[in-house]
Amino acid sequence: MTSVMILNGPNLNLLGTRQPEVYGKTTLADIEASCAAHAKALGISVTCAQSNDEGTLIDHIHAARGSHDAIILNAGAYTHTSIALMDAISSVELPTIELHLSNIHARETYRHKSFIAPVAIGQICGFGPHGYILALDALAARLSAK
Numbered sequence: 001m002t003s004v005m006i007l008n009g010p011n012l013n014l015l016g017t018r019q020p021e022v023y024g025k026t027t028l029a030d031i032e033a034s035c036a037a038h039a040k041a042l043g044i045s046v047t048c049a050q051s052n053d054e055g056t057l058i059d060h061i062h063a064a065r066g067s068h069d070a071i072i073l074n075a076g077a078y079t080h081t082s083i084a085l086m087d088a089i090s091s092v093e094l095p096t097i098e099l100h101l102s103n104i105h106a107r108e109t110y111r112h113k114s115f116i117a118p119v120a121i122g123q124i125c126g127f128g129p130h131g132y133i134l135a136l137d138a139l140a141a142r143l144s145a146k
């Protein structure tokens, strides 16, 4: 069975209460539950993890190699700063979708730069929690076509 790791970075554990005018009121637990249900309908399995720590996110990416077929990564603010996360994605050679709830290109200029984008197969941003569902659909189509 195709297996996808959904990895969320710093401050995303606070979804639901964190700046709801930007990120909405849906909690991370809600997002993970809807991903699990949607993945089941697609016939794929998902494993979800969240960390506020850059090194722990890198450890999760390393561990994904060999146990998962693809990654959905919302690296939060590390998107805009972390060469280490970019290198981790390059190193494991797993198809990775960069995901953001908000449209980072319509926000502050420091959010326009992404270190993840050059090593991702694509970027989904601006669709709120539904972005995770779009990412699962994209991966299911891509992986079944292989």
Ligand code: DQA
Binding pocket: 010, 011, 012, 074, 075, 076, 077, 078, 079, 099, 100, 101, 102, 103, 104, 111
């Ligand atoms: C975010 C966008 C980032 O710029 C920000 O630092 C986040 C959340 C998003 O999902 O919209 O923490 O990744």
